[in-house]
Amino acid sequence: MQGLKRKRVILACQPCRERKRKCEGGDPCATCREWGYQCYYPTRQRKSRTTQPSPSEEQPQPLSSPKSIQDDGPAESNQSGLIRRLEANSGAAFVRKLGLKIDPAKAPKLNLFGWNIGTRKLSSFAPEIDLPINEITSVAHMRELAQFYFEKVDPCYGFIDRRVFYERLDARWQPALSPINIYGPSMDIYDSVLAGVAAIGCLFSSLPATPTEVQLVRMARCCLERYHLSGPPSVDLLTGWTLRTIYLRLTDTPHTTWIASSTLMHLLEASGFHPEPSEYSVLPHTDDCDPEIKKRLVGVAHHLNIWTSFDLGLSRVSFQKNDLPDIPLSKPGDYTDEILGLLPVSVSLDPGGLKDEIDLTLTLPKLLDRTHTEPPSVLAQCNLVLCVLRRIHTQNLDISSSLAERVLRLLKKGLDCASKMVSSCSPWHQVANVPFQIICVLLTLDTRSSLAMLPEAMKTLSLVASIYDTHTLAEAYSTACLLVMLHQQRRKDDIAILGESLNFRSGIHQTESRTPSQSEFQPSSEEYSWLGALVADLPGLQRVDLDQFLNADMMDASSFWPGGV
Known part of the structure; x- marks a missing residue:
């Protein structure tokens, strides 16, 4: 055993130094892994030597090695600040x-304890079959669920034109051969909007989950995932993805929501909604969307993506320039502008900012x-x-x-x-x-x-x-x-x-003080x-x-x- 020598650690991590614990120099070290500490190493510069280093010494060492801290002090400091x-x-x-x-x-x-209410219990069995939306429920029930949405959710996330929504809702339930049914009997991308509004209406009208809600969510997901994108995304597609992200944020897991919100942000960029290209640019941009609806769609997507990313400690999707959309105009009975007005401060908290x-x-x-x-x-x-x-x-x-x-x-x-x-x-x-x-x-x-x-x-x-x-x-x-x-x-x-520290005093007041017995408590x-x-x-x-x-x-x-x- 005399031939074995204790390995000498060149630099101990900061948590071990503060707690005066043994550190083996790993990244992270074994002590920090065991106790759940944030393992990092102090940044310091070595004094320059008078002798010229050999060529092998001039080559940089890996960033993950504690020995390279003297060469990459600022980078290590930035990484520590990012974490x-x-x-x-x-x-x-x-x-x-x-x-x-x-x-x-x-x-x-x-x-993420209490990140949302979680998955609710089903009121009854929901069959796992894919049905078109006009076979899942009636138009009267759809209008009832939409009423819950526009009363409770739309004032907060007001990115849907209510008049257009009800027009397309009524048209969807028209007979297939009727000339009024201009959207056709088959599944259309706007079905994801109808189903998304109705599913959130179910959520805000019933404590247990209903089979109708489950089928609406499944239908909206299939509609969005099966859609073949051959050009810039349409407003209907963006609206459907926004509704799905909102529903997931209210009921599903953080990572599922983060993926959906990131997909939505990429679709927004591909659509040319934000940042809008110059009128002389050949890049795609949309002129057939209400500018206020456009601002609200972009703002709500930012809001959902930023805070889901922050909660998970993952990166958010940011655009190349003009990262923040304009704040929409305020409307009576609508407070979307209040929530989106928090975006500038939210973006300033981005962990990846180099400032x-x-x-x-x-x-x-x-x-x-x-x-x-x-x-x-x-x-x-x-x-x-x-x-x-x-x-x-x-x-x-x-x-x-x-x-x-x-x-x-x-x-x-x-x-x-x-x-x-x-x-x-x-x-x-x-x-x-x-x-x-x-x-x-x-x-x-x-x-x-x-x-x-x-x-x-x-x-x-x-x-x-x-x-x-x-x-x-x-x-x-x-x-x-x-x-x-x-x-x-x-x-x-x-x-x-x-x-215990007071027990070392002189016994002058010992007769006056009494420690409560265990039986009293x-x-x-x-x-x-x-x-x-x-x-x-x-x-x-x-x-x-x-x-x-x-x-x-x-x-x-x-x-x-x-x-x-």
Whole structure:
């Protein structure tokens, strides 16, 4: 064994240096892989040597090697900043890092908890057969579903001309031999628009999924995927893909939505909608589309693609120039311009931007000053503010107490809007996503005012999970409970350390102080069964030892607040 020598690491990663742990120099190192830390190496320049290096020493080393940091310091710094911004924009990464900070051994897995309501339960069996839209349901039912869409969704994403829609809806149900049926009896690309509007109408009118909704979604997908594109995409095709992306954002998985939103962005570019070529250019451009409809289609596509990309930590689709569309004009009863007015700040948070970090302490007040009237628009504002707060946290910036109070007032408004929306059967994707992310931000802020909002935030998330009884929402609520319990346990551990430090004082006041006995804080059978059911519902929590939460000495709840008495 004397012949074996310990391998000497030239440079340890920064997390291991800070925690004084053994590092073997990998990228990432074994310690960071085991504990889930972000592994990166400090940038430093070596002093120049007086002797000339050999030709072999002049050749650059791979970028992934820690030894090449002295040669590629700026590039490594840019890469580290990119990773930091990706994680700050991603709600999943933020939750994971929050759990690792509280307790690495019990932190929740990397997942976008509560990203939407998830897959709903079917009210009855839906046959897996492809039918034309006029055989799936009647024209009267289609008009009823379209009414739900135009009442609840169109004011937020107003990119469909209602008059044209109803004209083409009535024409689709005309007899095949009638001259009025100018679109023909076979499946047309506009069927994807009719089915997309009706499917979203089903979603906003019924808690369980109906067989009609399932068949409409399947028909719209087949119509879009089987369409043979032989030239610039038409407005009908773009509208159908936008409706499909909206439906997926409300019900499906993040990666499926990201692929659909990216496809939509590429189709928009191919259509010449944005950026529009010069009138003298031979490149394709459309003149037969209403300019306002065009702005709204492009804006909604940007909105969906940007935030799905941010949440997943993946790249968004950006155009070569003039990346942002013009904000559409405001119309009575329509607030699409409010949501699309958030795009400039959203794009400025793009992790891939090579410019310096924007001044978030100046951006945040401007966001809070904006006026958003309707619940979906307010939740979009809250979602952007939450992302800015995550970026501020990663940059170790401080905000004033008055600004923090304004943030908390907006988040409380967002919780109220989420409760109203879910109670009125309006399952926007933010009704679960925003309350869950609010809980995480409140735990991160860790102030008396922020923690005082936790009960309302948990109540809101519980309401959403109870109304839409899906696995996605049950997992989100269970994870929120886990984060709060871990935060509580850490506070208890900190209090125990402080109490132990006071035991070394002289015994003058020892007779006056008394540590509460464990029997005073024994949990009731009801409390223990509730937590046991929580762990049973989510297999990922079964490694949590409930005894350490329930049987440890507990202090008064007022002692958990900073400055509490």
